[in-house]
Amino acid sequence: MHAAPLPIYPVSAIRDLEALAIPGAMPPLMERAGEAAATLALSLLKTPAAVLIACGPGNNGGDGFVMARLLRDAGHAVHIAFAADPERLPADAASAHAAWLAAGGETLPELPPTPPGGWALVVDALFGIGLQRPLEGRYAEWIDSLNTQPCPRLALDIPSGLDADTGRCLGPCFAATHTLSFIALKPGLLTLDGPDQCGLVQVAALGLDPQALLPAPGHSIAPGLFETRLRPRRRNSHKGSHGDVAVIGGAPGMVGAALLAGRAAASLGAGRVLVGLLDPSALSVDPLRPELMFRTATALLEGPLPNALVVGPGLGQSDNAGRCVDQAIGLPVPLLLDADALNLLALSAARQETLARRQHPTLLTPHPAEAARLLACGTTEVQADRLAAARRIARRLQAWVVLKGCGSIVAAPDGAWWINSSGNPAMATAGMGDVLSGLVGTLLAGGWNAGEALLAGVHLHGCAGDHLSATLNIDSGLLADEMSTAARHCFNAWIRPPTMRDTATWDGPAHP
Numbered sequence: 001m002h003a004a005p006l007p008i009y010p011v012s013a014i015r016d017l018e019a020l021a022i023p024g025a026m027p028p029l030m031e032r033a034g035e036a037a038a039t040l041a042l043s044l045l046k047t048p049a050a051v052l053i054a055c056g057p058g059n060n061g062g063d064g065f066v067m068a069r070l071l072r073d074a075g076h077a078v079h080i081a082f083a084a085d086p087e088r089l090p091a092d093a094a095s096a097h098a099a100w101l102a103a104g105g106e107t108l109p110e111l112p113p114t115p116p117g118g119w120a121l122v123v124d125a126l127f128g129i130g131l132q133r134p135l136e137g138r139y140a141e142w143i144d145s146l147n148t149q150p151c152p153r154l155a156l157d158i159p160s161g162l163d164a165d166t167g168r169c170l171g172p173c174f175a176a177t178h179t180l181s182f183i184a185l186k187p188g189l190l191t192l193d194g195p196d197q198c199g200l201v202q203v204a205a206l207g208l209d210p211q212a213l214l215p216a217p218g219h220s221i222a223p224g225l226f227e228t229r230l231r232p233r234r235r236n237s238h239k240g241s242h243g244d245v246a247v248i249g250g251a252p253g254m255v256g257a258a259l260l261a262g263r264a265a266a267s268l269g270a271g272r273v274l275v276g277l278l279d280p281s282a283l284s285v286d287p288l289r290p291e292l293m294f295r296t297a298t299a300l301l302e303g304p305l306p307n308a309l310v311v312g313p314g315l316g317q318s319d320n321a322g323r324c325v326d327q328a329i330g331l332p333v334p335l336l337l338d339a340d341a342l343n344l345l346a347l348s349a350a351r352q353e354t355l356a357r358r359q360h361p362t363l364l365t366p367h368p369a370e371a372a373r374l375l376a377c378g379t380t381e382v383q384a385d386r387l388a389a390a391r392r393i394a395r396r397l398q399a400w401v402v403l404k405g406c407g408s409i410v411a412a413p414d415g416a417w418w419i420n421s422s423g424n425p426a427m428a429t430a431g432m433g434d435v436l437s438g439l440v441g442t443l444l445a446g447g448w449n450a451g452e453a454l455l456a457g458v459h460l461h462g463c464a465g466d467h468l469s470a471t472l473n474i475d476s477g478l479l480a481d482e483m484s485t486a487a488r489h490c491f492n493a494w495i496r497p498p499t500m501r502d503t504a505t506w507d508g509p510a511h512p
């Protein structure tokens with residue numbers, strides 16, 4: 001069994017879930033949330049210790065009061081900073097506040113000074129999904145101060161200051177080492193600033209089965225999504241069984257991009273990889289990857305059809321490049337457009353209309369700036385709501401889209417969406433997108449449908465980066481060309497039957 005995708009609910013859907021689950025829930029959901037938080041806190045605390053909990057004016061604060069009571073019962077010295085008017089707390093939070101006071105607890109209107117031995121844990125129970133605007137004044141100061149504490153920092157539900165739907169820091173934002181998300185994941189935990197602010201994310205479902213109450217609007221990406229494809233190859237197969245990938249790109253000065261895509265495609269097991277370069281004076285062989293076959297771009301587009309076509313790596317925006325894109329759009333094959341192919345698409349409404357009417361699968365792999373050009377808006381607007389931007393492009397161009405970046409968003413033409421969590425910032429180097437195109441191209445050529453190929457390619461790309469960062473012990477400076485062998489390793493681990501997986505060994509590339 002491969003890991004299953006997790007359900008993700010935007011705030012409006014979480015509110016719907018709460019409305020379905022709260023009536024009659026016994027114990028009340030807030031009690032369950034506080035208990036889950038206390039259980040996590042106890043796993044972080046050793047001997048009786050000093051714990052600081054900052055409680056806000058809504059139900060997130062209520063979770064904090066419940067947690068405080070339970071930690072106090074467990075023998076910890078719990079200090080609560082609470083500056084709101086108790087009379088205006090919502091009902092459940094008011095009960096939790098009263099129970100805290102009744103148990104002998106007190107609240108302080110300001111953050112207390114750090115005790116001599118330091119805090120063992122600080123907890124952000126200020127704001128959850130009810131955050132409506134940037135934090136300012138006292139709450140902003142509290143966040144700044146809490147963020148300097150050199151101990152575990154636990155956010156309840158979501159770090160205060162983070163937009164739960166978009167993952168954007170609205171202003172000052174709690175920097176958690178741990179986030180305990182209640183009921184289900186929210187998109188903002190997984191994309192843009194979310195992963196930096198949340199630390200390790202865990203979900204406490206509070207005894208609910210959210211999917212039974214309300215189908216999840218979106219999901220995380222995990223191999224369970226495409227596990228029917230994760231089978232060992234038939235022994236009785238040959239290179240023709242695994243498909244031809246053609247890569248079109250490599251204008252003068254940018255040949256490397258096409259090579260990176262081609263090399264990645266070859267390493268993932270494409271039957272044959274053909275590279276059609278726009279640079280007439282470029283290579284006719286890649287000495288480090290002699291398996292690649294070189295043609296001119298024109299010859300490739302006019303020759304026998306490959307099983308999948310990748311257009312864009314190092315393509316440039318010349319007239320010739322535009323002609324290649326137009327020709328490719330008209331071919332009856334699965335087509336992935338990347339890089340300058342996307343920029344050329346953005347330049348022509350007619351090209352976009354033709355693309356949207358294609359009868360064969362289309363995949364688009366924009367980074368935020370390319371997405372902004374496709375949407376005729378600014379990059380800031382795209383990043384302000386990555387989920388909405390990816391879905392808008394997918395619907396408008398009737399294509400499968402991945403909006404790359406921290407927490408890549410995959411969107412389907414019908415509006416379905418997923419968020420990827422594999423990958424790391426060492427991968428923020430030139431050529432990584434070319435590698436992704438090559439990987440997805442190979443899966444398409446192997447007969448995977450567009451959605452499976454894109455979801456798997458995006459997840460695999462991130463897993464390969466994580467594998468390399470771990471084995472090379474680096475947080476920065478991953479080279480795109482190193483990714484191919486790592487992707488091959490991770491993919492083979494996926495397709496091996498479980499009994500054989502433990503026998504997979506891989507020492508990584510040789511490094512001085």
Ligand SMILES: NC(=O)C1=CN([C@@H]2O[C@H](COP(=O)(O)OP(=O)(O)OC[C@H]3O[C@@H](n4cnc5c(N)ncnc54)[C@H](O)[C@@H]3O)[C@@H](O)[C@H]2O)[C@@H](O)CC1
Nearest residue numbers: 029030033058059060127128129130131132133134135157
């Ligand atoms: N409804 C429920 O039964 C449950 C709610 N839970 C918790 O409740 C949270 C949601 O509670 P709420 O809807 O009360 O929302 P919050 O507790 O997130 O905050 C809402 C309050 O903060 C104020 N506010 C918003 N932004 C502000 C800002 N920038 N500066 C100052 N004040 C601001 C609002 O006016 C409101 O008073 C969840 O995130 C979760 O932690 C959990 O206990 C699970 C069950």
Ligand SMILES: [K+]
Nearest residue numbers: 124127156158
């Ligand atoms: K919080």
